Amino acid sequence: MDHKTLFPVLVDELRPDRLFPNLIAGLIVGILVITFSISLASLVFAGELSSFAPIGIMLTLFGTMIIGIVVTLFSSFPETIAAPQEVPAVILALIVASIFNTMPSEATQGETFITVVVAIALTSILTGLLFLALGYYKLGNLVRFLPYPVVGGFLAGTGWLLITGAITVMTDVSPDFSTIPALFQSDMWLRWLPALIFASLLLTILNHYRHFLILPTMILGAVGLFYVVMWITNTSIADLNTHGWLLETPEQTLSHSFAFSDLTDVNWLVILGQTGKVATILVISVVALLLNASGLELVVRKDIDLDHELQTVGIGNIICGFVGGLVGFHLLSESTLSHKIGGRGRLAGIIVVALCGLVLFLGGQILYFFPKLLLGSMLMMLGLSFLFEWIYKAWFKFSRIDCFIIVTILIVIAMVGFLQGVATGIVLTVVFFVINYSSINVVKHSYSSANYQSRVNRRRAHRKILIQKGNEIHILQLQGFIFFGTAHNLLTQVRRQIQKTRLPMVRFIVLDFGQVTGLDSTAMLSFKKMIHLAKMQQIVLVFTNPLIERDLSGQTNTIKRFFAQLSNIEKNETEKTIRIFPDLDYGLEWCENQILLSTGENPNDGKESLHFLFKSLFPDATNLDILLKYFERLDLGSGHYLMKEGDPPGELFFIESGQVTVQLEFPDRNPFRLGTRGVGEVVGEIGFYLNQSRTAAVVTKEPSTIQRLSWRALKQMEKNDPEVANLFHQGITLLLAERLTLLTNTINALQR
Numbered sequence: 001m002d003h004k005t006l007f008p009v010l011v012d013e014l015r016p017d018r019l020f021p022n023l024i025a026g027l028i029v030g031i032l033v034i035t036f037s038i039s040l041a042s043l044v045f046a047g048e049l050s051s052f053a054p055i056g057i058m059l060t061l062f063g064t065m066i067i068g069i070v071v072t073l074f075s076s077f078p079e080t081i082a083a084p085q086e087v088p089a090v091i092l093a094l095i096v097a098s099i100f101n102t103m104p105s106e107a108t109q110g111e112t113f114i115t116v117v118v119a120i121a122l123t124s125i126l127t128g129l130l131f132l133a134l135g136y137y138k139l140g141n142l143v144r145f146l147p148y149p150v151v152g153g154f155l156a157g158t159g160w161l162l163i164t165g166a167i168t169v170m171t172d173v174s175p176d177f178s179t180i181p182a183l184f185q186s187d188m189w190l191r192w193l194p195a196l197i198f199a200s201l202l203l204t205i206l207n208h209y210r211h212f213l214i215l216p217t218m219i220l221g222a223v224g225l226f227y228v229v230m231w232i233t234n235t236s237i238a239d240l241n242t243h244g245w246l247l248e249t250p251e252q253t254l255s256h257s258f259a260f261s262d263l264t265d266v267n268w269l270v271i272l273g274q275t276g277k278v279a280t281i282l283v284i285s286v287v288a289l290l291l292n293a294s295g296l297e298l299v300v301r302k303d304i305d306l307d308h309e310l311q312t313v314g315i316g317n318i319i320c321g322f323v324g325g326l327v328g329f330h331l332l333s334e335s336t337l338s339h340k341i342g343g344r345g346r347l348a349g350i351i352v353v354a355l356c357g358l359v360l361f362l363g364g365q366i367l368y369f370f371p372k373l374l375l376g377s378m379l380m381m382l383g384l385s386f387l388f389e390w391i392y393k394a395w396f397k398f399s400r401i402d403c404f405i406i407v408t409i410l411i412v413i414a415m416v417g418f419l420q421g422v423a424t425g426i427v428l429t430v431v432f433f434v435i436n437y438s439s440i441n442v443v444k445h446s447y448s449s450a451n452y453q454s455r456v457n458r459r460r461a462h463r464k465i466l467i468q469k470g471n472e473i474h475i476l477q478l479q480g481f482i483f484f485g486t487a488h489n490l491l492t493q494v495r496r497q498i499q500k501t502r503l504p505m506v507r508f509i510v511l512d513f514g515q516v517t518g519l520d521s522t523a524m525l526s527f528k529k530m531i532h533l534a535k536m537q538q539i540v541l542v543f544t545n546p547l548i549e550r551d552l553s554g555q556t557n558t559i560k561r562f563f564a565q566l567s568n569i570e571k572n573e574t575e576k577t578i579r580i581f582p583d584l585d586y587g588l589e590w591c592e593n594q595i596l597l598s599t600g601e602n603p604n605d606g607k608e609s610l611h612f613l614f615k616s617l618f619p620d621a622t623n624l625d626i627l628l629k630y631f632e633r634l635d636l637g638s639g640h641y642l643m644k645e646g647d648p649p650g651e652l653f654f655i656e657s658g659q660v661t662v663q664l665e666f667p668d669r670n671p672f673r674l675g676t677r678g679v680g681e682v683v684g685e686i687g688f689y690l691n692q693s694r695t696a697a698v699v700t701k702e703p704s705t706i707q708r709l710s711w712r713a714l715k716q717m718e719k720n721d722p723e724v725a726n727l728f729h730q731g732i733t734l735l736l737a738e739r740l741t742l743l744t745n746t747i748n749a750l751q752r
Helices: 001-013 014-046 045-075 085-100 108-134 142-145 148-172 185-206 214-232 237-242 267-274 274-301 306-321 332-341 347-362 364-369 372-397 402-417 418-439 459-466 484-498 523-537 557-572 582-599 611-617 683-692 711-720 723-750
Strands: 080-085 328-330 445-448 473-482 508-519 540-544 578-581 633-636 642-643 651-657 660-664 671-676 695-699 704-710
Touching: 014 045, 014 085, 014 148, 014 214, 014 347, 045 080, 045 085, 045 108, 045 214, 045 306, 045 328, 045 642, 080 372, 085 108, 085 148, 085 267, 085 274, 085 704, 108 267, 108 523, 142 306, 148 372, 148 402, 148 418, 185 214, 185 372, 214 372, 214 711, 267 418, 267 642, 267 723, 274 306, 274 328, 306 328, 347 695, 347 704, 372 402, 372 523, 418 484, 445 484, 459 473, 473 582, 484 508, 484 523, 484 582, 508 557, 508 582, 523 540, 523 557, 540 582, 611 651, 611 723, 651 683, 683 723, 704 711, 711 723
Parallel strands: 473 508, 508 540, 540 578
Antiparallel strands: 080 328, 445 473, 633 704, 642 695, 651 704, 660 671, 660 695
């Protein structure tokens, strides 16, 4: 949104009917944003750097203001609330702890602090640059490629680290196996156990009740209860500070904290050592931002321009980085809360930013009366919500494999680290994907030629032979991506089919690649074994692919290389174990022709008169010679059109010799063959009887003798020779019934 349209929009939101809901939404959400920003800053500047926590809080609030105002003013969704996020903050806490542990022993606390601040600043700037680049190049949908269980495991691990970080904030002790006894001492468990109880209570209430006042009321009530207990026990503010119950008073002011212009104190080598964790923040921040924005789309039922949001938040993080602020972007829960309260514009976000400014510049001393117990309980509530969502609820929503991946990532993150946990999750996802995909049958359909023939309509005698010997042709229609796992399963299936003894010996195995999307190089080894097996068993492997007659550059490289290798093998094969055809139909036609030839039949030659056909249909009929006088004999050459798509339906044709092809024709590509009709077949009868225009072209495939019957001749037959006409109609009915039976068998085979 530019400045010309922004100002009128903000003025419009000052109308009384819009001002009050925005004011309430901004105040309530502002309290939450401030509380959580302080909690996250306390998490990052915990442990040995807790003395710098107040300055860290001020830097964080300053960054919250910057990100908040940039996103509020320029987001494509005006109700968006943006602030520092817990997921990057958890990893930043690990970075800070690692920096402290790897700094030279002679380094001062000031040098460590400035190194930490610069590391945080660089992380925010790099994250902003990544956001900006992804948005500029329209790559907002990259989030769809991250495996969901990996995201879930990462968030579960984040929840665990939020809980352990909260304990560190409250006790200044980092939880591990060696510190567990210390955490359960009487003076120590009081610092974290009440926070755990309050966080659990808060999470339980929020899961059952959705009123927007619950969270701020409980926060204020918890602060009041803390000081009531301190008043009853007669504990002073000084005692609370001394015993670590409150945030420490800063030794520097905010203005002084920005005076460290001398970057010579920064240990750049230590920062460089955190490259892996910084990279994790970059990737996870992109995922979290896009997931949050997608979630907002579902809540408000509006489309959000993800690429625009990436650019907007990118600019905000770059500016935020220069003041040492934490990585931030859209808040899903706070934005949803603002929307439900009635915040319907940018004013609510501006009020949130204004509250942060008031606390930062005018009420900074108030921060030091914030109990660490409350900050820790907020972090614990976030952590418990992550664990509840991605461990407990995931058990009922996801498969056991996905749950195993999530729990494994959680354990690795807790025991080793973030990068190792995410890497473990990705490896497990890939391994289980390969295992699961290998179990998928790469064969979409498996059948014999007894119930699935080519689209060549053969004479009745030939059809009987092909049905009887149909089991000699075994057809495998392949699908999907073929790799080493599925290729081995295919080899096993072919071997099993060859070794069947109850069926007639298989002579042809047809492998159709029409629905194969690709294959890896290792799959070729299984096919070579298959070729060797076929040669040993004297079986012909017929490979069909509808793309091989087109430009090979249009295919995937793996399929192109595969069929190139097959072609070389086919050329060098003297026994012709391999045959390659442009599609399944042509491959089946060749196999059927070989079977007919082996029985002494010539599939291409022959002649069957109309009289002979009807005599085979009605052996007792005596008046068939009369039928011929109503037909017109046509002797046609190859390539002659009997009909074209859209022609009127005034004729039907009987093929006495030769063949015709029924095909769909296109202006920009080769015709698609619907079928080939041969001797003894009728074409054009559907449109003829239904009086519908032709839906396909019929062209002679070779020199043919055709008998033609016109609609006028049929009417004359019905008038002059009604018995012959009745016999003719019955004959057409029988031929159509036979064709329908073949089609039904094919459909049944495809559905098995």
